[in-house]
Amino acid sequence: MPGTPPPETRTNLPTPLTPLVGREIEGAAVVALLRRAEVRLVTLTGPGGVGKTRLALRVAADVAGDEPDGVRFVGLAPVADPNLVASSVAQVLGLRDAGDAPPAERLQQFLRDKRLLLVLDNFEQVVEAAPLVADLLGACPDLRVLATSRVRLRVSGEREFAVPPLGLTARNGPAGDGPSGSAAVRLFAERAQAVKADFVVTPDNVEAVADICRRLDGLPLAIELAAARIKVLSPAALLLKLDQRLPLLTGGGRDLPARQQTMRDAIAWSDDLLSPADRALFRGLAVFVGGFTLDAAEAMHEGLRAEDSGLSRSGTELTQS
Numbered sequence: 001m002p003g004t005p006p007p008e009t010r011t012n013l014p015t016p017l018t019p020l021v022g023r024e025i026e027g028a029a030v031v032a033l034l035r036r037a038e039v040r041l042v043t044l045t046g047p048g049g050v051g052k053t054r055l056a057l058r059v060a061a062d063v064a065g066d067e068p069d070g071v072r073f074v075g076l077a078p079v080a081d082p083n084l085v086a087s088s089v090a091q092v093l094g095l096r097d098a099g100d101a102p103p104a105e106r107l108q109q110f111l112r113d114k115r116l117l118l119v120l121d122n123f124e125q126v127v128e129a130a131p132l133v134a135d136l137l138g139a140c141p142d143l144r145v146l147a148t149s150r151v152r153l154r155v156s157g158e159r160e161f162a163v164p165p166l167g168l169t170a171r172n173g174p175a176g177d178g179p180s181g182s183a184a185v186r187l188f189a190e191r192a193q194a195v196k197a198d199f200v201v202t203p204d205n206v207e208a209v210a211d212i213c214r215r216l217d218g219l220p221l222a223i224e225l226a227a228a229r230i231k232v233l234s235p236a237a238l239l240l241k242l243d244q245r246l247p248l249l250t251g252g253g254r255d256l257p258a259r260q261q262t263m264r265d266a267i268a269w270s271d272d273l274l275s276p277a278d279r280a281l282f283r284g285l286a287v288f289v290g291g292f293t294l295d296a297a298e299a300m301h302e303g304l305r306a307e308d309s310g311l312s313r314s315g316t317e318l319t320q321s
Contacts, residue, residue: 010070012092013060013119020054021190021220022166022183030059030161034117034144035066039159040137043123043147046163049221052148053121055163060119060146067144069116077122082129089118104132108139115142123149130155165218168210184213187220191227199230208235215242280304 033039044052057073064071074092079085086103095106111118120133130153133145137157147153152160166184185201188209192199201209212235216222229238284300292300 011064011072013057013064013071013073016054016057018194019190020051020058021187023051023055023058026055026161026163027058027062030055030146031062033159033161034059034063034146039157040143041133041145041147041153041155041158043149043152043158043160044163045149045152045160047150047219049219050163050165051220052163054220056119056121056146056148060117063117067115067117069114071117071119073119073121075121076126079126082126085126085129086132089120104135107136111136111140111143113142114140117144117146120145120147123147123153124151127151127153166213166220166223167218168214182210182213184218184223185209188213188223188227191224192230195228195231205235208239212239212242215239277304 030042030044033042044056046052060071060073072089072092074089076085076088079088086107090103090107093107093110095103095110101109118136123130127149133147133153134155134157137143137145152158166182166187168182168184185206189199189201212226213223216226226238226242233241281297281301281304284304288296
């Protein structure tokens with residue numbers, strides 16, 4: 001039988017080295033979800049760089065006291081094979097091999113009488129393992145799961161929480177706060193001060209900073225990468241260079257995963273998960289500025305299908321001739 005992990009491993013949440021900015025409302029909402037008796041699986045979804053992992057860590061820390069058997073964080077980014085998810089979770093829980101019992105069975109045996117929160121981070125590339133999560137929840141009545149993923153798991157009982165970008169409107173602040181009190185601008189200022197200690201948001205530069213955040217769609221990762229350029233560029237000069245965003249948004253921390261060191265890598269992480277047909281569709285949708293309607297997306301999809309069908313017929317005709 002699998003042994004109980006030692007007390008010091010009861011909670012293994014990583015400790016972020018920078019403060020979380022502007023997620024008070026979202027954090028409270030997810031905590032409230034997890035504290036509802038009927039909710040046992042919450043998936044934080046959103047694009048790369050929106051801050052799903054950081055929000056999950058904050059939420060997990062906030063509810064850790066509710067879980068007598070603790071919180072376990074399982075980082076799945078290095079796992080490419082869905083068949084290895086169960087063994088990855090078992091390893092984090094400290095479970096040793098027990099004869100011929102498969103990892104999924106050992107997990108159920110260990111977790112069946114535990115009241116525990118399991119945080120599964122970066123589930124998108126192993127989403128085919130979602131039935132494992134459903135099976136664990138079915139077999140372990142007091143288990144709760146908080147997942148982060150660029151797509152929902154699509155299993156019964158899942159509650160999806162779409163993590164929004166950081167806003168440019170101050171929340172719960174005086175009407176005169178304007179953009180300077182917004183989460184996006186506060187994040188930019190905090191990260192800029194890490195490389196230029198005397199940087200402050202002033203009436204002279206606040207509009208440029210707000211425009212930078214707006215141009216970056218409020219994505220925390222993009223804002224952090226841009227803020228790091230303040231050491232050599234003023235906000236106004238930085239704003240002018242955002243016409244070529246991807247070459248500029250580089251230089252993330254060496255301690256971060258490669259996908260978080262540049263926006264190009266963050267986008268590539270998602271792009272690599274797409275099928276060739278989906279990749280072609282998203283590239284086609286890039287012609288729209290400011291979003292698109294469902295009708296426009298369907299028309300683009302049908303057009304690409306027709307084009308692909310025409311190319312296939314042409315290739316067949318050339319082969320036969």
